[in-house]
Amino acid sequence: MARKRLSATTLSSWNDVDACLKAIGEVDRELGLLEAAQQEQIDAIKASTKAAAEPLQNKKAGLELAIQQYAEANRGEFVKAKTKELTFGSVGFRLSSKVVIKNLGNTLQALKDFALTSCIRIKEECDKEAMKNLPLETLHAVGANLKQEDAFGYEIKREQLQEVA
Secondary structure (H helix, E strand, O other), X not given: OOOOOOOOOOOOOHHHHHHHHHHHHHHHHHHHHHHHHHHHHHHHXXXXXXXXXXXXXXXXXXXXXXXXXXXXXXXHHHOOOOEEEEOOEEEEOOOOOXXXXXXXXXXXXXXXXXXXXXXXXXXXXXXXXXXXXXXHHHHHHOOOOOOOOOOOOOOOOHHHHHHHO
16 A cells, blocks of 8 residues: 655644644544443443353352362272372372461561562562652663654543534
């Protein structure tokens, strides 16, 4: 597809700009209505899917519970092998370990007190907001720059559109 080059502005007055702002506001309103209708359809599909899936999920949970209860009742068969291979799958027991923290703040402080810093995660990242206040020489020294640009923007007065509509 050939690239089209935009010529100079087609607007010739501030009234034209104002008319464009009005048109943008109307398009935004129509887009909002379309998105709201789309979201309603999505919500309806999610609700019907959830209703259709609930009996299946309940059936699956019941079957899983029955398998678990049977395996626990026959746990003696899992002494030599931790897994029982069957035609349509396998069941078994695995040793599982997890750390349970009662009070995060106390545990974190205790890890610091015992110098167990290898057990503490710290996410490091540059604070760009704080870096904005640094002098340019310091920014350059740390391998950063301050980029400033005059960005164009516009604002639609939606209440005015409602009065016109």
